[in-house]
Amino acid sequence: MNSMWLIAREEWRYWVRSRLARVSVLIFVGLIIASSLFSTLQTLDARHQRLHQQEVAEQTFLSQPARHPHRMVHYGHYAFRPPPPLAVFDPGIDVVTGQSIFLEGHRQNTAMFADARAQAKAGGFGILTPAMVYQILFPLLLIIIGHDIVAREREARTLAPLMGQGVTGITLYCGKALALLGLVGVLALPVLLVSVMSVLLGESIPAGLFLTLTYALFLTCWSALLLLVSFAFKTRGIILAVLMLFWLFGTLIIPRIAVATGDASFPTEGKILTDLRMKDDLREIGDGHNDADPTFSKLKAELLAQYNVGNVEDLPMNFRGVVASTAEARLTKTLNDYAEKRMERESRQSRIIRDFGALSPFLAVGHASKSIAGTDLKSHHRFLREAEVLRFGYVQALNEVHAGQIAYSDDINRSSDQGAEKRTRVDPENWRVLKQFRFETSGTNARLARAAPSLSFLTIWTLGLLGVGVLLARGASP
Amino acid sequence: MTYEFRFFLRDRAALFWILLTLFTASVAVFQGVQETAQQRSTLAELKQLDKTEREAVLAEQSNWGLAAYYTFHLTYDPPSGFAFAAMGERDTSPWIYRIRMLALEGQIYETDGENPDFANIGRFDFAFVVSVLSPILIILLLFDLRSGERTAGRLELIEVSARNPQHVWMMRAGIRIAAVILALSVPLWAGSLLESTDFTIVLFATIAVTVYVLFWGLVAVIQAKAHRAGSVNLAVLAGIWVLFCAVMPTAISLVSNRAVAVPEGGDIILTQREAVNDAWDLPKDTTMKLFLDRHPDWADNATVEKPFEWKWYYAFQQVGDQTAEQLSRDYREGRKKRNRLSSMLSLISPASMIQGYFEKLAGTDMTSSLNYEMRVRNFHAELRKWYYPKLFKDEPYEAGILETLPQYEPDGGP
Structure with missing residues (x-):
């Protein structure tokens, strides 16, 4: 026990004295601080702006003058998605997806204005986020500092005397592991700080805690790999080659193979x-602007029978409004079917990428991190679904106004008769049917549950590497 | 020379890294070729569907206004023969739009999104392999050229027995660098053959690869010559790699984005929507006057008598575009300026430079994307030019004339 501490302390002392270790840590930590600061400013700004835009959009809608309700259906509304607090650390797919959707009748628009389009691009990995610095660059740092953790002693011929004094391979392993754990603790400080800040911004404590633990686990996993390789091979060159190979495959090659798969x-x-495919399906639904469309004749006959009248003018409601509402409901069902199909496909694709996390800790940590931060595909899909509920809600509410408050005779003559046109304009009070929309990140439990598979991959990796490492260390010879 | 070459062939570590280079470059080229093939077949299918759909829709129309309202037109930017090597903007900016004669500003910012998780991880194209991956492989090949021999205890022997010790190291490094260049170029040439890429483009691309690899080789050799331990060399080289391939591209993007303000994209659509929607409530003369300011030719036909007339409807669509014109131009100019600035700043970052150069060769850079957007704008203008006489002069509807509708030409110049 005592010699384990001694070994760890000796290692720490070496790192502190080594200019290489000092400078490398300083550079990487500087990098993480710079990217965190920048990302914080950017994300908070975006968050503030989207929340503001959402309020403005609602006020604009409510302050529209008296007009035909169907015109408000086309006037449309916006749904905005403000980045969650932990996006400061991991903006995830928010960089790629649009942050706002224009909502209007008869259409489901895609999220607009992915930031990526207007951004200047300069190759490399794009704009480094704090999460990327951790996922891509910190393993390199660990390799640089730690690849010679055993080989150095062997080269300096201090390993033989050490083991001659009765230090077993296991003790040596534990001592070095302890040293690396200390380093992991230091390297996890920045993510801890960002998590604390996110909690102050409204993130839940478990989410912040788990994000920190995820990255600590990821770094531990790499440390375990360092140890395993250090005990498996004797020369520094081979150790380095194996570690770099692992990094290349895990970080750059497997993820992109996962995408292709x-x-x-x-x-x-x-x-x-x-x-285009959908158009065929939609043609059968009929045009909701045209109550003479043959697809609505069944509806017409039913209504006439129900109210026992001879023609649509005598119905107690505006038949055109009923048609608009029926068409919208049918159309939305088709649109939703297609949207669900697309989201289902995306989810399946992403699940494959997630499962590749079994081969690459980089993918596992990336998925866990995005999920916990609430910047993953699932969060984006939820935004799309909630925006659709908002859209359908206000459109149908306005169609109800259309059916209930406007006389059919005025409605059909409004294009040719100025007086009828005036009477089809309804009071702006009716615009209040619009529901307030504030997009919220999913609950902490849901996010943690989504991260669970990737976290277990990371755990299995770490335990496996530690286990094999210990086995090798038992038979270690100088 | 032959001795060194034989030595290289026996050096299993070196061979391994070279084979890895060959492998990754081949995978990248293969995926790129597959992706362009996919894009071409999508396009072919779309063109067919688009035509069928337009014919079906047009057959049902009874006047010019409705025909213009319901017919969409496919515009596209087919992948070039070199797109397989660098997908560039094609991953983030649309290369297909289906547009109609409504206000264009409301149609041209839609994104035809892929799974965002894909874009998040990034594309593994040849440009990425060369710019980001190959430097690491070069570093791994060269960092302990000398220090490795020292650790193995052969350094003195080699330096004493050679007539010119300097010569030995240069030869050894030279062979490895040449091998990397070949390992990258051969897959590139294979891909170019499959895609029948223009010979000059392949030549320039090969020169670029050569220069870039030489640059990194030189950096690594200079560092490896220093009498230091291998791990120090590696750390320093890894630091240089992080600087050139990760930090500088980030800094260049951030600086360019900060330095050039670009209007919020959403504002353009919002402005255009407001203008179009407000028009319903404005006196028709106000709209027509705004329209005539820019299209005086129609002054004699611009009286609107009924509460709804198609010429008025399309006039306010046009006015909607006019209202958002300034913002839209600022958005385009802003993107251009950002792009110019970032390509200028790229001069300090070889990785950014070669990435940009490849995209330029492939026609997948920002400029190409903006040019495509201009072609779409021009085509939309042609559509208007075609329909306006029919709407304003109230020409009788004649389905046969629809065959003279403008056709989009993908290489019709910006």
Whole structure:
């Protein structure tokens, strides 16, 4: 026990004295601080702005003058998605997806203005986020500092005397592991700080805590790999080569193979192609602007029979409003079917990528981190669904106004008769049917549950590497 | 020379890294070729569907206004023969739009999104392999060229027995660098053959790869010559790699984004929507006057008598675009300026430079994307030019004339 501490303390002392270790840690920590600061400013700004835009959009809608309710259906509304607090650390797919959707009648628009389009690009990994610094660069740092953790002693011929004094391989392993754990503790400080800040911004404590633990686990996993390789091979060159190979495959190659596999297993069909296919289905629904469309004759006959009248003018409600409402409901069902199909496909593709986390700790930590931060695909899908509920809600409420408050005779003559046109304009009080919309991140438990598979991959990796490492250490010889 | 070459062939570590380079470059090229093939087949299918759909829709129409309202037109930017090597903007900006004669500003910002998780991880194209991955492999090949021999205890022997010790190291490094260049170029040439890429483009791309690899080789050799331990060399080289391939691209993007303000995209659509929607409540003369300011040719036909007339409807669509014109131009100009600034700043970052150069060769850079957008704008203007006489002069509807509708030409110049 005592010699384990001694070994760890000796290692720490070496790192503190080594200019290489000092400078490397300083550079990487500087990098993480710089990217965190920048990301914080950017994210808080975006968050503030989206919340503000959402309020403005609602006020604008409510302050519209008297007009035909169907015009408000087309006037439309906006749904905005403010980034969650932990997006400061991991903006996840928010960088790629649009942050706002224009909502209007008869259409489901895609999220607009992915930031990526207007951004200047300069190759490399794009803009480094704090999460990327941890996921891509920190393992490199660990390799640089720790690859010679055993080999150095062997080269300096201090390993033989050490083991001659009765230090077993296990003790040596534990001592070095303890040293690396100390380093992991230091390297996890920045993510801890950002998590604390996010909690102050409204994030839940368990989410912040788990994010920190996830990255600590990821770094521990790499430390375990360092140890295993250090005990498996004798020369520094081979140790380095194996570690670098692992990093190359885990970080750069496997993730992109995962993407290609996901895409190939469930090929993506573009929106335009889907739209074209959908057109065929939609033609059967009929045009909601045209109450003479034959698809509505059944509806007409039913209503006439129900109210026992001879023609639509005598119905107690505006038949055109009923048609608009019926068409919207049918149309939305079709649109939702297609949207669900697309989201289902994306989820399957992403599940394949997630499962590749079994081969690459990089993918596992990336998925867990996005899930905990609430910047993953699932969060984006939830936003799309909630925005759709908002859209359908206000459109149907306005169609109800259309059916209930406007006379059919005025409605059909409004294009040719100025007086009828005036009478079809309803009071702006009616615009209050619009529901307030504030997009919230999913609950902590849901996010943690989504991260669970990836966290277990990381845990299995770590335990496995530690286990094999210990086995090798038992038979270690100088 | 032949001795060194034989030595290289026996050096299993070196061979391993070279084979890895060959492997990754091949995978990247293969995926790129597959992706362009996919894009082409999507396009072919879309063109067919688009035509069928337009014909079906047009057959049901009874006047010019409705025909213009319901017919969409496919515009597209087909992948070039070199797109397989660098997908660039094609991953983030649309290369297909289906547009109609409504206000264009409301249609041109839609994104045809892929699974965002894909874009998040990034594309593994040839440009990425060369710019980001190959430097690491070069570093791994060269960092302990000398220190490795020292650890193995052969350093003195080699330096004493060679007539010119300097010569030995240069030869050894030279062979490895040449091998990396070949390992990258051969897959590139294979891909170019499959895609029948223009010869000059392949030539320039190969020169770029060579220069870039030489640059990194030089950096690594200079560092490896220093009488230091291998791990120090590696750490320093890894630091240089992080600086050039991760930090500088980030800094360049951030600086360019900060330095050039670009209007919020959402504002353009919002402005245009407001203008179009307000028009319903404005006196028709106000709208027509705004329209005539820019299109005086129709002054004699611009009286609107009924509460709804198609010419008025399309006039306020046009006015909607006019209202958002300034913002829209600022958005385009802003993107151009950002792009110019970032390509200028790229001069300090070789990784950014070669990435940008590849995208330029492939026609997948920001400029190409903006040019495509301009082609779409021009096509939309042509549509208007075609329909306006029919709407304003109230020409009788004649389905046969629809065959003379403008056709989108993908290479019709910006």
